[in-house]
Amino acid sequence: MERGRQILFHPFRLDTGNERLWRGSQVVSLRPKSLAVLRYLAEHPGRLIARKELLNAVWLDTHVSTAALKVCIREIRGALGDNPTTPQFIETRPRQGYRFIAPITPTQLVQSAKCKVQSSQSAFRFGLDLPLAMHSAFWPVGREEELGQLQRWLEKALAGERQVVFITGEPGIGKTTVGEAFLQSLESSVQSLASENHSVPPQDFQTLDPRRQTLDANLWIARGQCLEHYGVGEAYLPVLEALGQLCRELGGERLIEILDQYAPTWLAQMPALLNAADLEALQRRIQGTTRERMLREMAEAVEALTAEKPLVLVLEDLHWSDYATLDLVSFLARRRQPARLLLIGTYRPAAVLVDGHPLQAVKPELQMHKQCEEMPLGFLTEAAVAEYLAVRFPRNHFPAELARVIHRRTDGNPLFMVNVVDYVAAQELIVEVDGWWEAKAGVEAVEGGVPESLRRMVEQQIDGLSRAEQQVLEAASVAGAEFSAAAVAAGLEEEEVQVEERCEGLARRGQFLKSSGQSDWPDGTVAGRYGFIHPLYQNVLYDRVTVGRRLQLHRRIGERQEAGYKERTGGIAAELAVHFEQGRDYRRAVQYLWQAAENALRRCAYQEAINHLTKGRALLKTLPDTLERTQQELTLQVTLGAALITTKGYAAPEVEKTYARARELCQQVGETPQLFAVLWGLWVFYFVRGELQTARELGEQLLSLAQGVQDPALLLEAHVALGPTLFCLG
Structure with missing residues (x-):
């Protein structure tokens, strides 16, 4: 051989x-x-x-x-x-x-990529053989130029010149497919080296940690996904997902060591990676965390990490990202220190423009300073459609007109093209005869039988499923872009095993779902984890669910996840807030919005915290006017005041308005320990504004409160407030 x-x-x-x-x-x-x-x-x-x-x-x-x-x-x-x-x-x-029957690469046999150590530059390069095999639904046909460009950017990154690249295009254009094809080529390179027992000696890398005698692999490769419904409010969601993935892989212990040394504030956001004693010690070390500290720490950790092995980080669907993630992307792009980093982000330009997303301002600023690259994806050519047909049906007698018709009907949109081919095959407009594929009734029948739009095409594919499969998919669309079969089973009130079998069957056939491993909940629930192959599928299915049933599904799924996560619900607070808000359980929605805001504040993601708290206040207005509601609003106002001070400044009018409302709520609630924080917020507002007499009155109230409870910490804060005020008054 x-x-x-x-x-x-x-x-x-x-x-x-x-x-x-x-x-x-x-x-x-x-x-x-x-x-x-x-x-x-x-x-x-x-x-x-x-x-x-x-x-x-x-x-x-x-x-x-x-x-x-x-x-x-x-x-x-x-x-x-x-x-x-x-x-x-x-x-x-x-x-x-x-x-x-599984699709393979067009050339079928691919020369394994070779890794060449270049001692003079202390770097190694990967050779790509393109195109490579992709998801069973779609080859990256017609994307050789784009994949080659990604390889050239990787070569720059391997030489120590950090690269930030945005792959852009409309839904279904193939952003994820191109990124996955590129990553798969890199992973195949690593596998080839492993299978041939190749290794790169540490002495060939000037900055390699001397404690490591061999490289476990030749690249760190990580992926993070922004999510449509709650990703915007979950600070650093795709980055933490990618880091957690790397830490759990072979060799992840080294990454945990690097995070502990250079980015402890980030390691603290992933408590599952540490035992209780180490986590407690770490939390003591990171007192006084700020947004700037978190950004600086991650930048330094990336530089330390990539001194040992290059990092390829892919962040999907940035048009759904939180503000904090974009801050980090921008910060990493602006750093001048060497880093063997290739950061690839994908997004839809139209979504960014319509929603007024901050990426609309971030990318042009980076481009102006030559700190990022953009790779817009266009529609496929007719030749690429013909290539796809040749790859998918290696032995065929298709007329040349078939590719032209499919291209004309789909405008070269890859996702639409794949679904059209699936459709004509399912309708037996193309059939296999004696091992050869051919158009059964001519090209005219194919053109006349194809639905006009991609959305209608997806609708017809859904209609072709059994009712049980449709119900599973509809409930899954409510559960999220990625979901546990246990959550879907709860929504449908069916046995988990039955639901998981249906999900698995759909994933094996490559219909709508893909397998994503398994989910393990704190209560011991273990079930299959799945995700939608494309966001469009989830959107179409979600829109099919009637309003009343959608409400019911959200509530059931939220209740099951709440029970499954027990005391660790804070880790999925943003997700639970969405389910309970959409399920019209506003009391619990407010509770989890506050927890999500607390999570954001711990990550110094103040804008995300403000968004959660603002939504929580709006939802509270729908609840009956009770003491419980008043207490909930007070908690939201106090937390919001702290976030506004950080983002707007001590003397911002919003700060006064928030704390003044909180003071009114304290009077309604009665004696409450939250009064001290409220008075302190008002004191700092008036002190910075120079309204010293009002500040003095507030300082005296703070001192009186502290003396009443004889709390040394509160006494210290009260004197810190009153002392400077009296000094300024003379």
């Missing part, structure tokens, strides 16, 4: 030279004969292979029965997680044979 040749079919890589099957960085165990059967099938994709041909190819002159072949096929399916009734990789034709 030739060494270094591989067959890629997402998410697997068959290394024929070393006779190994890989999934990510893990070797998938297969017996030699089973591996040989898989290789033969994968080397002849789309073709029906008779049993006799397979037996002759794998067992040569040895006489064996078809039972041996069936055992191999069963083992292969188990290794791939393939369901024989709804196959994703190997299709069985009764009494005929087997067909490999």
Whole structure:
């Protein structure tokens, strides 16, 4: 066999030279004969292979029965997680044979990427062989130029010149697909090196930590996702997701060490990575955290991290990002220190313009100073559509007009194109005859049978599912872009196992969902985790749910997650706030909005905190006027006042208005320890404004309160307030 040749079919890589099957960085165990059967099938994709041909190819002159072949096929399916009734990789034709149906790269066999150590520059480079295999629904056809440009930016990053790149385009244009194709090529490079036992000696890197004798891998690769409904209010959500992912992977202990040394305020935001004693000690170390400190710490951590290994960080859907994440992206882009960092962000320009998103101002500012790059994705050409058809249906007799018709109907939008091809195949407008695909009723029938819009196309695909599958998907659209099967089961009031089986079936067929591992809740619930292949699918499904049923689903899902997370609900406070707000349980929505604001304040994300608190105050107005509501509003006002001081300044009119309202609420509530914080907020407002007599009166009230409870800390704060006031008065 030739060494270094591989067959890629997402998410697997068959290394024929070393006779190994890989999934990510893990070797998938297969017996030699089973591996040989898989290789033969994968080397002849789309073709029906008779049993006799397979037996002759794998067992040569040895006489064996078809039972041996069936055992191999069963083992292969188990290794791939393939369901024989709804196959994703190997299709069985009764009494005929087997067909490999998963898409692979157009060239089918790809030379494994080589890593070249360049001692003179203390850097290493990856060679990309493009295009590479992608998600089963879509090849990145027509994107060779874009992938090549990403490779050139990576080469700059490897040389120590940090790169911030924005991939932009309308929904369905392929932003995620291009990014995933690029990352998959890098991961394949790392796997090839691992399979050939290549390593990079530490002495070839001037800045490599001497405690590490070998590199576990040659790149840090991390992904973070901004979420439509609650991502805007969850400070640093995609960054923390990416960091948490890296920390839990092989070699993540080193990243935790770096965060502990350079960015302890960030490590404290991921308590699951630490034991109770270490977390308590860490929290004592980070007293007095500020926004500027968090930004500086992460920048220094990235520079320390990339001195050891380059980092490729992808942040998806920045048009749904929080303000704090954009602050960090901007801060990292502006730093002048060397860093082997490639940061890729994707977003929709139209969404940024319509919503007045801060990215609208951030990107032009960075571009003006040559601190970022933009890669807008255009529509696919007719030639790219023809290439897609050739890749997806390797043996076909399609007329050239077919690609032209599909291009004309879809305008070259990749997602629309894929769905159109799925549709015409499902409607049997294109069929397979004797191993060859052909247009059954001519191109005219294809053009006339295709829905006019992508949204209508998705609607028809949903209508083609069973009612049980539709209900699962609709409930899943309420649960979120990514969700636990347990949450969906709660919404539907069905058994978790049944719901998970439906989700798994859809994911295996590549319909609407993809598998994202498993979710483990604090109450011991373990269930499959899934996500929508594209946000458009979630949006269409969500819009299908009637208002009353949507309300019911949100409330049930929120209640189940609340019970499942027990005392750790604070970690998903923003998500719970959305579910209870949409479920019209405003009391609990306000409670979790306040917790989400507290989370944001701990991350020094003041604008996010203000947004949560402002929404909470608005929701409170819908509740009956009770003492409980008054107490909730008081808590919101006190927290809001602190956030406004930081963002607007001590003497801002909003600060006075907020604390004045809080003082009124204190009078309604009666004796409350929150009065001290309220009076202090008013004192600092009047003191900075120079209204010293009012400030003196407030300072005396603070001192009286502190003396009444004999709290040393409060006494100190009261004297700190009253002392300067008296000094200024003379």
